[in-house]
Amino acid sequence: MEESIVNLEKKAKWVRNQVLEMCVGAGAGHIAPAYSCTDILVALYEGGILRVNPHNLTWEDRDRFILSKGQACASLYAVLADMGFLPVSELSSYTRLGSRLGGHSETNVPGVEAFTGSLGHGLALGAGMALAARINRKDYLTVVLLGDGELQEGSNWESAMFASHHHLGNLIAIVDRNGLEALDFTEKVLALDPLIKKWEAFGWEVQTADGHSYDSLLSTLGDIRSRQSGEPLVVIALTTKGKGVSFMENSPIWHFRIPEGDELEQARKELA
């Protein structure tokens, strides 16, 4: 276990490096939002939580993963590349002329299940996929990664009601709770707390995890497949926006900023 966690941490560092170079090369991109959920993505894919096969994209029994906070797609693309869904060499084409890798996740990228970028869409899509699994008598899981600021979109709560009303126990939401949205802290802009009570009141089972600890993530997510509950599950993952580069961490200005000069050098040093 210890060794595999060290491996996952190495993977995460590699992903963060890729994200940095992708966005610096492109001159644009959401680095800090991508860093916030990097460990969650690495745990899901590289930690063996998700049942996916890069060589069989249309496998009916594959788990469905939706990155509802589509602005974090650089880290998803890096993880998918490491998993073999697309060539690692393609990552450097991110948002360049002729590339299929854009600034928000799109379904033309192998392994990407949903068009996202407009916030508040992923949970409804996930609910539809989870419902399809039940109707089609399939045992795949649908996992939706939500930004916390995104929860200000009312559509999420329509879907939260729908999922619990229809007992979609095969639907798992993970909230990347970094406490920040584009311009400021969520609690300052439009408060989300008490977030756990909100989800509970909507009929969801709620768990919390440290979104940067593989110990915590793997123990929380490790048994999602064996759940027998009819309640959908939400994991509130406590995270730090910009995690991995000290000056980006928990700092509102880094939502959509690209480091230059000394900043870039320091970021590279910290991720080395």
Added chain:
Amino acid sequence: MRVDFFESLYDIATKDDRVILLTSDTGALVLDRFEQDLPEQFINVGIAEANMVGVAAGLAKNGKIVYIYAIIPFVTMRVYEQIRVDVCCDNLPVKAVGVGAGMDYSSLGPTHHALEDIALMRSLPQMTILSPCDNVSASAFARLSYELPGPVYIRCERYAELSVYLDPSEDFTDGLKILRKGTDLCIIATGRMVLTAQRAADELSNRSIEATVIDLYRVKPLNVELLMKAINGLKVVVTLEEHSIIGGIGSAVSEVLAESGQAYRFKRLGLPDKFCRQYGTREYLLTLNNLDVSQVTNTILRMLE
């Protein structure tokens, strides 16, 4: 009209369990049988249209052909961005069935009127728009929408008046139908206004003015070639619709004519660019907007003077 559409859809759904019908708490007597006989294929998702579209897209990504149903403003305007991103971006088989074209819900006021839906849906890539004018076309459009692979918007009425089409096996794949041929002008109509166009053509004929009448039942994609062939060199063209004159079939046809390199005398007849704050029957509201048969006839006569 709605009953014809859903009865036809019911028949399709009994033979194909991929067909799922979602409604956001919008009823119709005809849906009861759907819910009773096909409980796995019917969900009232509640008054939550944004979620309805996302769920429909999620189902459609997993092999389902999904119909979403509500009064027009709530299944088009309220969820426009969900339809754009979740449905159209991935070209999914999600079919939006809107009821209440134009002033169908006359007395319910502007929230329930549908003046802008064609304009909105027409600008969405991948979207097909079907606009039935009677029970035969409504019934046929259930099957047509089912057979089309991508997103479809069906602009329905609650009730149909007289039948325009007499043959239940009428072929609707061309996109438009020439209902009568004339030598003096061409009236292009859609939805219930097709009946008004036919009646106006009768009145004009009594004055020895002969109009071609076209039912433009597929608003998008337009069959431009057939449309130009149907106009057949007539130089006076009128469009007639129960929709805002901005962005509806008047706009669609004028775009084609303007790019044709030929000159036309052209007029858009439709609802003006304002909210209707009057109440009463649909007929009354149409009269207020110069859209009853005699008003349309007179407008055309003035145009021909």
